[in-house]
Amino acid sequence: MIFALLLFVAVPLMAACTPAEGNVARLLRLGDYTGPIAVLSIPADQGVEDYFRYVNDRGGVDGVRLIVVSIDTRYDVARGVSAFVAHQDDPMLLMVDPVSTPMTEALAPLIAARGLINYGTCDGKFQAELGRTFLWGVPYQDGFAAFIDWAVEDWQAKGNPGTPTIGYMNWDSAYGYEYMKGGQEYAALRGVTLLDPEYYPTTELDHSPYLMRLRDGGANYIFVGGVEPAGTNVIRKAYEMGLTDDIVFSADWWGISKAGASAHADELEGALIVSFFLRGAEAEQTFAGDLWVESGRGALEDMNEIYAMGVALSKNFEEGVRLALQEVGYEGLDGEALYDAFQQLTGMERFGIVGPVAYDEDDRRGSTVVKFYQVQNGEIVPITDWREAPDSVSLYYGD
Amino acid sequence: LALVLLALPLAACTPAALVASLEVDPPTFELDMTMVEVAPGVYYPMLLIVPITFTGSGWAPGETVAIDLVPGEVEFPAVEPGENVGIAFAVADEDGNIETTMESITKIYILMRADIPGETMALDPATIDLIPAGVYTIQATGATSGAVGTTTIEFVMPAE
Numbered sequence: 001m002i003f004a005l006l007l008f009v010a011v012p013l014m015a016a017c018t019p020a021e022g023n024v025a026r027l028l029r030l031g032d033y034t035g036p037i038a039v040l041s042i043p044a045d046q047g048v049e050d051y052f053r054y055v056n057d058r059g060g061v062d063g064v065r066l067i068v069v070s071i072d073t074r075y076d077v078a079r080g081v082s083a084f085v086a087h088q089d090d091p092m093l094l095m096v097d098p099v100s101t102p103m104t105e106a107l108a109p110l111i112a113a114r115g116l117i118n119y120g121t122c123d124g125k126f127q128a129e130l131g132r133t134f135l136w137g138v139p140y141q142d143g144f145a146a147f148i149d150w151a152v153e154d155w156q157a158k159g160n161p162g163t164p165t166i167g168y169m170n171w172d173s174a175y176g177y178e179y180m181k182g183g184q185e186y187a188a189l190r191g192v193t194l195l196d197p198e199y200y201p202t203t204e205l206d207h208s209p210y211l212m213r214l215r216d217g218g219a220n221y222i223f224v225g226g227v228e229p230a231g232t233n234v235i236r237k238a239y240e241m242g243l244t245d246d247i248v249f250s251a252d253w254w255g256i257s258k259a260g261a262s263a264h265a266d267e268l269e270g271a272l273i274v275s276f277f278l279r280g281a282e283a284e285q286t287f288a289g290d291l292w293v294e295s296g297r298g299a300l301e302d303m304n305e306i307y308a309m310g311v312a313l314s315k316n317f318e319e320g321v322r323l324a325l326q327e328v329g330y331e332g333l334d335g336e337a338l339y340d341a342f343q344q345l346t347g348m349e350r351f352g353i354v355g356p357v358a359y360d361e362d363d364r365r366g367s368t369v370v371k372f373y374q375v376q377n378g379e380i381v382p383i384t385d386w387r388e389a390p391d392s393v394s395l396y397y398g399d
Numbered sequence: 400l401a402l403v404l405l406a407l408p409l410a411a412c413t414p415a416a417l418v419a420s421l422e423v424d425p426p427t428f429e430l431d432m433t434m435v436e437v438a439p440g441v442y443y444p445m446l447l448i449v450p451i452t453f454t455g456s457g458w459a460p461g462e463t464v465a466i467d468l469v470p471g472e473v474e475f476p477a478v479e480p481g482e483n484v485g486i487a488f489a490v491a492d493e494d495g496n497i498e499t500t501m502e503s504i505t506k507i508y509i510l511m512r513a514d515i516p517g518e519t520m521a522l523d524p525a526t527i528d529l530i531p532a533g534v535y536t537i538q539a540t541g542a543t544s545g546a547v548g549t550t551t552i553e554f555v556m557p558a559e
Contacts, residue, residue: 034477035508036515072477073485075515076504082465082485085542106488110463110542203521229518 023064023330025321025338028071028087030098030107035074036202037227040254040306041099045070047288047310050295051318061321064330066314067092077103081110088114094338095119095317101175108133116335117342119313120364122253122276123178127364128397132335134342134359136313137276137366140175140252141182141396142389144168144223146370147250147274148183148190149390151221154248165193167214169207169234170225170252172199179225179252182392189395195219202230207237215241221248223274224255231255232264239267250274253370257304258380265378273373273380276366276389277309277354280373280380287311287351312350316357316366319345355386426457426495428539428548446510451501455539455548458491462543466499468509469536475512483538484509491541510554530554 029048031041045068052066060066069087073079080103087093088110096111096118098104104120111118112132120126124139138146148166155164166187170176176199187194195217198210211234214222222238224231231251238244250272258280261268273279278286284300288308293300297307323341324333348357355367369386453466467483478484486509489499507513507522514526532554539548 036520078485078487081488085465
C-alpha cells in the first residue's frame with residue numbers, strides 16, 4: 001500500500017523533473033542525403049549541424065538552442081511536401097530549407113501561409129516576388145550576368161574585336177531554365193551573341209550532341225550548369241572532344257568541387273568556376289575550416305566547400321533569431337518575427353565565406369557578389385576578387 | 400519467381416477521416432492506374448511509363464494536398480520505420496478538385512525501391528528491389544484544411 005502511494009506520488013514528480021527541451025528555435029532542412037544531389041546536401045547539412053552545435057555549446061542564442069531537423073527527401077518533391085505537412089504544426093519551427101528549385105516552388109505558398117520563412121537556393125523569381133523566400137546566395141541569372149561581363153573582358157583582353165559568342169548548357173529543369181530568365185536579356189544588353197540554350201536531361205550520359213551544336217554555333221565561351229558531377233562530366237566530355245583547346249568553359253557554383261578538380265586535373269585544367277562562396281583552399285582558411293577540424297570531420301583537405309556555405313547560412317539563422325529575440329522575446333518568437341529580423345540582416349558578414357548579406361525589405365538576395373576561380377594543376381585557385389553580380393532578375397521579371 | 404508487377408486499378412474510395420477544424424465537405428480521393436500486364440522480366444521500364452493518377456474532390460480551394468504511402472511493415476530506403484512517405488502532391492483547383500500523377504523519381508524510390516546514384520543521375524537497375532506484393536494504404540492530407548482521405552492500392556505478382 002505504501003509502495004503504491006509512493007509510486008502514485010513519485011511518478012508524476014519524476015515526470016515533472018524530466019528535463020524539458022528548453023527554449024529552442026528550429027530549422028527544417030529538406031535535403032537529399034541518399035539521392036542524386038547528396039553531394040550538395042550532405043556537406044551543407046554538416047555545416048549547419050556543426051555551427052548550431054558550436055552556438056549551442058556556448059549557451060545558444062540568448063539561451064535559445066538552435067535545432068536543425070534534417071529529412072532525407074532524396075530530391076523528390078513529393079517527399080518534401082509530405083515532410084513539411086508533417087512538421088508544420090511544430091510551434092518552434094521558424095524556417096524551412098528545401099534543397100531544390102522545384103521543392104522550393106512547391107512549398108513557398110505553404111510556408112507563407114504558415115507565417116514561416118524559407119530559404120530558396122538561388123532562383124531569381126523569389127527576388128522578384130519579394131515574399132518569404134530568402135535566397136542562399138546570388139540569383140542564378142545574376143551569376144550568369146557576371147560571367148558574361150567576365151567573358152567580354154577576357155575576350156577583349158586577348159585582343160579580339162567586338163564581343164564573344166557564348167553558349168549555355170544546363171539541366172532540363174526549373175533550375176536550368178532560371179538562368180536564362182534575365183540571363184538572355186543581359187546578354188542582349190551587353191551585345192553578346194548568346195546561342196540557343198542547350199538543356200540536357202539530368203540522366204544524360206553522352207553530352208556530345210549538345211556540345212557539338214554549341215561548337216557549330218561558334219561558341220567562344222560555354223557556361224555549364226548542373227550539380228556535381230554533372231558539370232564536371234560535361235567539361236570532361238568537351239575535353240575528350242578537343243573543345244577545351246579553343247573554348248573557355250565555366251561551371252556554376254554547384255559544379256567542380258575541390259575533389260572533382262583534383263580527380264580530373266588534366267580534363268578540367270583551365271576551367272572556370274563562378275561562385276558566391278569561397279572555393280578551394282580559400283574556403284579552408286576560414287572559420288569553417290576550423291569548425292570542420294574541431295568537429296572531428298577529418299582532414300581539412302577533405303572539407304567540401306559547400307560545408308562552408310552551410311556554415312554561412314547558419315549564421316543568418318543565428319543572427320536572425322538573435323534579432324527576433326531582442327524585438328519580441330522568446331514568447332513572441334515565431335516565423336513572423338524571424339521574417340522581420342531577416343530583413344534587418346543587411347550587410348552582415350559571415351566569416352568572409354560569402355559576400356555581405358543583401359536581405360532587406362526590398363531584397364531577398366543572400367549576397368550580390370561572386371568570385372571567379374580556375375582549375376590549375378588540380379587545384380581551385382581564385383583569379384578575381386569579389387565582383388558585383390549585375391542585376392539581371394529585373395530584366396526578365398521587371399522591377 | 401518472376402518479379403513482374405501488375406497494378407490493379409482501385410475501385411474503392413474509403414470515406415475520409417476528418418479533423419475537427421475541417422471546413423470543407425469530406426474530400427474524396429481516388430487512384431487510377433491503367434492495368435498493364437507486362438511480360439515477366441520487363442517491369443522496368445514499363446513501370447515508369449504507366450501513369451499512376453490520383454484524383455479527388457472536396458478539398459479546400461487552392462490548398463496543397465500531400466499524398467503519402469503508408470508503408471506498414473514494409474521497409475523503404477531512407478524512410479524511418481513507421482513513418483509515411485510522400486509519393487505525390489497536388490494543388491486543388493478553385494472547385495476543390497485535385498488531379499496529379501506519380502513522378503518517375505518516386506516510382507523508382509517507392510515502387511522499385513532502387514537507387515539513383517549521383518554519378519549517373521539515373522536509375523541503377525542493379526539496385527531494383529520491387530515493392531512486395533500486397534495492399535497498401537494511400538493517404539491524402541490537405542495542408543490547410545487538415546482533411547484526410549484514404550484509398551488503397553494493390554500490387555500483385557502475376558502468374559509466371
